[in-house]
Amino acid sequence: MIVEIGHFALVLSLSVALVQSVLPALGARRGDERLMETGTIAATGGFLLIAIAFAALMTAYVTSDFSVLNVFENSNSQQPLLYKFTSTWGNHEGSMLLWVLILAFFGALVALFGRDLPASLKANVLSVQAWILTSFLLFILLTSNPFQRLDPAPMEGQDLNPVLQDIGLAIHPPLLYLGYVGFSVAFSFAIAALIDGRIDAAWARWVRPWTLIAWIFLTLGIAMGSYWAYYELGWGGWWFWDPVENASFMPWLAGTALLHSALVMEKRSALKIWTILLAILTFSLSLLGTFLVRSGVLTSVHAFATDPTRGVFILCILGLFIGGALCLFAWRASALEGGGLFAPISREGALVFNNLFLTTAAATVLVGTLYPLILEVLAGKKISVGAPFFDLTFGPVMLPLLFAVPFGPLLGWKRGDLLGAAQRLYFAAGSALAVLIGVLAYTGGTRILTAFGFALAFWILAGSLTDLFLRAAFLRAGWRTGVSRLLGLPRSAFGTTLAHFGLGVTLLGIVSVSSFQGELITTMAPGQTAEIAGYTLAFDRIEQRPGSNFEAQAAAFSIRRGGVVEANIESSKRFFPARQMTTTESGIWTHGFSQLYVSLGDPSPDNRSIVVRIWWKPLVTLIWLGAVVMAAGGLLSLADRRLRVGAPARRSRAQAAPAGA
Amino acid sequence: MTRKAKRLYSIGAMVLVVGAAAGLVLTALSSSVAYFQSPTDLVKNQPGPAQRIRLGGLVEDGSVKRDGSSHVTFRVTDSVDSVPVTYTGILPDLFREGQGVIAEGTLGPDRVFVADTVLAKHDEKYMPKEVVDDLKARGLWEDGKGLVQKPEKTVSAAPAGAGS
Amino acid sequence: MVFWIVAAAMTAAAILAIVWPLLRRGQAEVDTAADHDVEVYLSQLRELDGDVARGTMAEAEAASARAEVGRRLLRASEKARREALTDGTRRSFRRPAVLAAAAGVAVLLPGLSFALYETVGAPALPDQPLAFRQQPKPQDDFDLAGLVGKAEARLKENPKDGNGWDVLAPIYLRMNRPEDAAEAFRKAIALNGESAARFGGLGEALTDAASGEVTDAAKAAFAKALAINPAYLPAKFFLALDASQEQRAADAETRWSALISESPPDAPWLKIAEAGLADARQRLGKPAAATAVGDAATVGGEAAAPGGAAVAEGEGSPGGFEGPDAATVAAASQMAAGDRQAMIEGMVAQLAARLKQHPDDVEGWKRLIRSYTVLGKTDEAQTALADARKAFPEASAGAREIAAFAAEIGLPGKEEATSR
Incomplete structure (x- = not known):
């Protein structure tokens, strides 16, 4: 019964979304508060209903209710409990349900925290959200219903794809969807503004925090x-520049651009039209990503089972929303008012520079991702576009942007002093130069590109700190005053610094791994050793071990340096009988920011030895650590209290004359 | 600077950046993409050693030979032609004889395909899409049924079974 | 019933919540967009001072920015004042229109939801979590009987429903009601036309009804099935069985070996076919060395692998898959003479002895374990499995294959199921 209640709740949420699609927008047109108010309730209620549906599906997974086709196909009663939970979204239908759950969640957030928004704007936004929600609910109910039943229920399920049986899966999709779908809010705001024919100043204030949340x-x-x-x-x-990775990376690039242009709009009321376009494009890229992953037009690790009707359905949604939004934009954009003026060399100018390069970079990724698909449709040729293409295009486009990062925060609004900014970056330039010379000396002058890569990373690291350092005026005012000044700075200043610093950290990791990584593929028998990056890796033993729903063949290694055992790691192959499938569990030893990585290959024909692949990955963790730092920067920026614009005080309504003008 | 000049200036900069990026994309597309070919195509076309190729087909039964280290040779077949492949490294977990595979690399002068990447299916439901399309075009694959024709294997009439 | 109450309650709650604001008389005052604009511009002005203080904007630029924001602020506040004075830009809907909207919601919400749910949902189907399904199931049999009863009642009202007979016939067969099954298959043939599966089912039912003897009527049905679909394996199985029963050894040998070579490796009848072949050969005086289960399975295993998924799907839909099932296997086993059993056991013992001397034979171990399982000697099978595991070094390909094989035929699964 729980399953069917969930199913009914999902159906009911579609009806509620339909109501929400119509009534608030109607109310906004006529300024009718009662109709607009329904939006808030419908958005909250719709979210609750979808949450019930999701909880019901999860219950079915946890109790291994194989009378639900989706559960039968993607889980197994032998699975550990955690993976029974995560199986819920480890498949096409379940993850689509998670997708709409998050979409409804953002709708509810707007409904609850949007009290300070102009009522008509809020109502329009909620209606646009409901349009998206309606189409995806229809998609789920008509083509990918997770509640389809199976009677009688089979005794055992087919198990979750073993590759997905991992804690990473528990976190990765929900985070990713929170990001993807979070951009729908910026999109809805943009569409609402276009429908209204005016951009409320309040929108300019709102678009950045919402974009920030999604971006984080x-x-x-x-x-x-x-x-x-x-x-x-x-x-x-x-x-891997896998199309599915690109599908999430493109919205990130566009979203990062949006974040920066929204800053200009918020502070200076400039770049409004561009920001609207960017908001539309960012969410369009999110939808495109959904289409690419779901339609089966491409194959990859993540691609879900292929079904042409689903592809066509999503393509229709995609066409409707992207096409409709762009048409609306073309029709309405000219009616929108422009904003503040600025000189080319200024903070605004720097942010435009950022936008130009980020969107161009997103475009190159888009071309690389779609070109094979288009070529196949038009010419029937099958090609694959891989890392070489992106190294050649994405890299060069990003370089000028990375170089420019430290300048941005040092330029003044409206009109900046490039020369002055450059002078203030002497410390960053000095440290970059020192690193350049250091790396050249270390490699004997052979690795020029590597040296420049490291220098660029340190240029960004030092450059992003420069801004804070100068603002606190440590040198002029002494450290005591400096610290108090530093603490007095708005949180968004720290946010910027941290985010840019994180970018530098990631870059450092990338450069380090791609230039100094050590790799060794060899055949080892228990008792043998291998040498890598100054460490001795000893293959101690290999054993067969049963797991919950798999059989593991686990190889134990010890890592020694100078005869002393530093660590013990284990790498294994897991065989999952339910799917007749093997996965590789790599053994990883993290030492500082670097890692030693061991994965197993096939055993030799006589079964005495096994192929082992060993990597030494210097500073590899910085790649992800940098991303975490970036996200932390975003969070700090989000916490900035200045962003919250209060509702107009009632009493001042009649005499709303400016006090500060 | 007047407003108009400013606008021209910024549009010029944009055109420059976008143009440069477009140039990069075009160069990269002509030089660094890999074409998918079936063994039959490969035998027919004989592409030069500079052309990157994704070779897709089935791993021929009984053709996988490991020399005890990480060096492997096998043949990729589309049941019409087959091509020898060499590869050094760790094969994917689901690499098996008789299963779909994609090898990426170049064709050597001795007509042995040198792969630097080998991709197999990710689970038992999945077959590399290019391989399926190619087999479909030859009538060797049907949706929902899978492979409809396999190199014949006859059951031995004189079984060497338990009783002997 | 509980389900419908919950569904109705959810719907009612949704309607009430949405309609609530619509029922209010008059409406709360709302701020106009211009009011909000004023607020935003005011705070922008405040921030300008901060920017100048922190040096992120030069004083001269700040002055012109102040002028810009000031102009916008003036315009917005002017607009806000105008709207406040007239208060008439609002042309809100009149109460009847709003009430009509409320009524629309109250009708549309349940109407649409229940209509859509009716087409996609299965309200009568209870949850079947693992814990529930693992209980001993008199309940299930009762359910099956109940379902059959319902189907019978429906067919009584509408005896021309060929599909109904089609679904019911194999269920009868499985419920060990062969006479009813034969009748149902005949009706299905009459109403829905001839098909190999229906004739095959009919023959099977007739065989079952004759306690496992392939009667002439059954033979005729199988012949018809084969005339329609020459590759219909179940019919071939029974015809071979018939040859064995009538002791036409040469005929039986050809039929059984043909069947074995054509069957997929997981065909339920393979073991019987092998026993039948061995028996026939023995009668012909040939060496009784026909137990090629392992070989046939491995060779065929690769050839038929793509079909595996289709079979698994077929299990879900009742009546979609009709081959000789457990009942048939049982019937054929009855036919198997006692000496055949003795012969098989002799073969198995020989194999076990050989494996003791040459334990490195993976296929041999697999065959031995499978034979024990087929013979119902689970304990011996477990021992053989343990021996096989001992025979191969841990982590070797052989050990992995044995483990996979054991998992496949469900040997170690039992222990794990009870320990969880």
Whole structure:
């Protein structure tokens, strides 16, 4: 009965979403408070209903109710409890339900925390949210219903794809969806503004915090996914330019651009039209990502089972929303008012520079991702676009941007002093130069690109700290005053610094791994040793061990340096009988920021030895750590109290004359 | 600077950046993409050693040979032609004889395909899409049924079973 | 019933919540967008001072920015004042229109929800969590009987419902009601036309009804099935069985070996077919070395792997898959003479002895374990499995294969199921 209650709640939420699609928007047109008010209730109620549906599905998973087709196909009664929970979204239907749950969650957030928004804006936003919600609920109920039943229920389920049976899966998709779907709020605000034909100043204030929330989750989600692929696939790589990775990376690039342009809009009321376009594009890229992953037009680790009707359905949703939004934009944009003026060399100018490069970078990724699909449809040729393409295009586009990062925060609003900013960056430039020379000396002058890479990373690291350092005026005012000044700075200043610093950290990790990584593929028998990066890896023993729903073949290694055992790690192969499938569990030893990574290959024909792949990955953890720092920066920025704009005080209504003008 | 000049200036900068990026994309597309070919295509076309290729098909039964280290040779077949492949490294977990595989690399002068990446299916439901499409085009694959024709294997009439 | 109450309650709650504000008389005062604009511009002005103090904006720029924001602020506050004075820009709906909207919601919400749920939902189907399904199931049999009863009642009202007979016939067969099954298959054939599966089922039912003897009527049905679909294996199985029963050894040998070579490796009848073949050969005086289960399974295993998924799907839909099932296997086993059993056991013992001397034979171990399982000697099978595990070094390919095989035929699964 629980299952069917969940199913009914899902159906009911569709009806509620339909009501929410119509009534608030109607109310906003006529300024009718009663109709607008229904939006708030419907958004909250719809969220509750979808939450009930989701909880019901999760209950079915936890109790291994195989009378639900989805549960039968994607779980197994032998699975550990944690993976019974996570199986809920480890498949197409369940993850779509999570997708709409999060969409409804953001709708409810707007409804609850949007009290300070102009009522008509809020009502319009909620209606636009409901349009998206309605189409995806229809998609779920008509093509991918997770509540489809199976009677009589089979005794045993088919198990979750073993690759997905990992704690990483528990966190990665929800984070990623919170990011993807979070951009829907910025999108809805943009559409609401276009429908209204005016951009409320309040919107300018709201778009950034909402974008920030989505951006924080997306950053963490991508980092999590990258780390998961790194240790779970056993390939030792942390980014493959896989189309599905690109699908999440494109909205991130566009979202980062949106974050920066929203800053201009919020502070200076400029770049309004561009920001609206960017908000539309960012969410469009999120939808495109959903389409790419769900439609089966591409194959990858993440791609779900293929079904043409689903692809066509999502393509329709995609066309409707992206096409509709862009048409609305083309029709209405010229009617919108422009904002504040600024000189090319200024904080605003720097942010435009940022936007230009980020969107261009997103475009190159888009081309690389879609080109094979388009070529196949038009010319019938099958090609694959991989890392070489992106190294050649994405890299060069990002370089000028990375170089420019430290300048941005040092330029003044409206009109900045480039020369002055450059002078203030002498410390950063000095440290970058020192690193450049140091690396050149270390490598004997052979690794020029590597040296420049490290220098760039340190340029960003030192450059981002420069801003805070100068603002606190440690040198002029002494450290005591400096600290108090530092603490007096708005949190968003720390946010900026931290986010840029995190970017530098990630870059440092990338440069370090790609230039100094050590790799060794060899055949080892128990008792043998291998040498890598100054460490001795001894293969101690290998044993067969039963797991909950798998059989593990676990190899134990000890890592020694100078005869002293530093650590013991274990790498294993797991065989899952339910799916007749093997996965590789890599053994990883984290030492400082670096890691030693061991994964197992096939045993030799005589079974005495086994192929072992060993990597030394210097500073590799910085890649993900940097992302966490970036997200922390976003969080700090979000906490900035200045962003909260109070509702107009009632009493001042009649004499709303400016006090400060 | 007048407002108009400013606008021209910024549009010029944008065109420059976008143009440069477009140039990069075009160069990269002509030089660094890999074309999918089936063993039959590969035998017919004989591409040069510079062309990156994704070779897709089935791992021929009984063709996988390991030399005791991480060096492996096998043949990839589409049941019409087959191509020898060499690869050094760890094969994916689901690499098996008779299963779909994609090998990425170049064709050597001795007509042996040198793979630097080998991809197999990710689970038992999945077959590399390119391989499926290719087999479908030859009528060797049907949706929902999978492979409809396999290199014949006859059951031995004189079984060497338990009783002997 | 409880379900419908909960569903109705949820719907009612949703309607009430949404309709509530619509029922209010008059409406609360709302701030206009201009009021909010004023507030935002005011705070922008305040921030300008902070920016200048922190040096992120030059004083000259700040002055012009102040002028910009000031102009916007003036415009917004002017607009806000105008709206406040007239208060008439609002052309809100009149009460009847709002009430109509409320009524619309009250009708549309339940109407749409229940209509859609009716098409996609299965309200009568209870949850079937693992814990529930693992209980001893008199309940289930009762349910099956109940379902059959319902189907019978429906067919009594509408005896021309060919699909109904089609579904019911194999269920009868499985419930050990062969006479009813034969009748149902005949009706299905008459109403829905001839098909290999229906004739095969009919033959099977007739065989069952004759306590396992393939009667002439059954033979005719199987012949018809084969005439429609020459590759219909169940019919071939019974015809081979018939040959064995009538002791036409040469015929039986060809039929059984043909069946074995055509069958998928997981065909439920393989073991019987092998026994039948061995028996026939023995009668012909050939060496009785026909137990090629392992070989046939491994060779065929690869060839038929893509079909595996289809079979698994078929299990879900009742009546979708009709091959010789447990009942048939049982019937054929009855036919198997006692000496055949003795012969098989002799073969198995030989195999076990050989494996003691040459324990490195993976296929041999698999065959031995499978034979024990087929013979119902679970304990011996477990011992053999343990021996096999001992025979191969841990982590070797052989050990893995044995483990996989054991998992496949469900040997170690039992222990794990009870320990969880």
